[in-house]
Amino acid sequence: MSQTVSSARLVVQNGLGYDSYMNKIEAATPSSARKVIVVQHLLGLPDSTANPHLWYDPGTVPKVARAVADDLSRLAPAHAAVFSANLARFTASLQPWLEAIASARAAYAGTPVATTEPVAAYLIEAMGLDDLTPFVFQADVMNGVDPSPQDVTTEKALLTGNRVKAFVYNEQVTDSLTQSLATLSHGHDVPVVGVYETMPTPGYHYQTWMVAEVRSIVRALADHVSTTHL
Numbered sequence: 001m002s003q004t005v006s007s008a009r010l011v012v013q014n015g016l017g018y019d020s021y022m023n024k025i026e027a028a029t030p031s032s033a034r035k036v037i038v039v040q041h042l043l044g045l046p047d048s049t050a051n052p053h054l055w056y057d058p059g060t061v062p063k064v065a066r067a068v069a070d071d072l073s074r075l076a077p078a079h080a081a082v083f084s085a086n087l088a089r090f091t092a093s094l095q096p097w098l099e100a101i102a103s104a105r106a107a108y109a110g111t112p113v114a115t116t117e118p119v120a121a122y123l124i125e126a127m128g129l130d131d132l133t134p135f136v137f138q139a140d141v142m143n144g145v146d147p148s149p150q151d152v153t154t155e156k157a158l159l160t161g162n163r164v165k166a167f168v169y170n171e172q173v174t175d176s177l178t179q180s181l182a183t184l185s186h187g188h189d190v191p192v193v194g195v196y197e198t199m200p201t202p203g204y205h206y207q208t209w210m211v212a213e214v215r216s217i218v219r220a221l222a223d224h225v226s227t228t229h230l
Contacts, residue, residue: 002025006029006031010034010036011037014055016049016052017047017052037071039060039064040054051121053118053119053197058098058122058210060122062094066087069084069086100211104217107218108129108221109127109128110129111130111166112130112165113130113166113167114131114166116141116181117138117169117173120168120213123213124168132158136148137154141170141177141178146177159185160184160188162188164190165190165191166191166217167181167182167185167193168195169181169192169194171195171196191226192220193216193217194230196209196230200230209230212230216230
């Protein structure tokens with residue numbers, strides 16, 4: 001990794017502590033020619049921002065793409081027209097995702113759901129869904145901390161009390177608690193949707209991955225169908 005970073009002319013980081021190891025690598029391989037885009041700073045987000053999963057926010061990606069194109073144009077001005085054209089093509093390729101989100105919001109705004117952690121929280125918010133899981137519970141699961149018994153009881157009540165229409169959980173980071181909640185959901189006829197912290201492979205790129213996540217959630221709400229794996 002350090003060799004890759006040392007030779008890179010452009011680095012894109014998430015920020016918000018999600019990939020802080022990159023700061024150490026960059027400091028160990030300094031380069032005055034290297035440009036670094038920290039998405040947190042690009043968006044003007046404070047360090048106190050609770051959810052670092054910025055790539056699930058449909059408003060974030062076009063801004064990052066533009067920043068990448070701008071920096072590439074500064075690094076290689078002779079190819080600025082190519083970078084501009086690629087930016088336009090990439091931005092257009094996000095349209096199916098944005099349309100899927102808008103359609104879901106029109107049909108299901110206000111629908112209650114439960115989650116294990118805030119991996120897809122920005123997407124859930126964009127779809128207009130109402131996440132009833134206490135954020136302190138989500139943050140504990142995200143950070144590998146045991147949630148309080150009270151919060152676990154609250155979460156289970158959402159699933160057993162017919163209070164939510166879907167249960168969304170991080171498919172790639174599970175433990176005995178989240179697995180037991182998924183089992184509880186199945187047992188109480190709550191469709192389960194597995195979302196991914198990193199892009200599932202093979203067969204996906206970013207745009208198709210995001211569209212698939214929206215469709216899985218909509219399938220749970222519309223048809224009562226679980227999608228535990230993409």
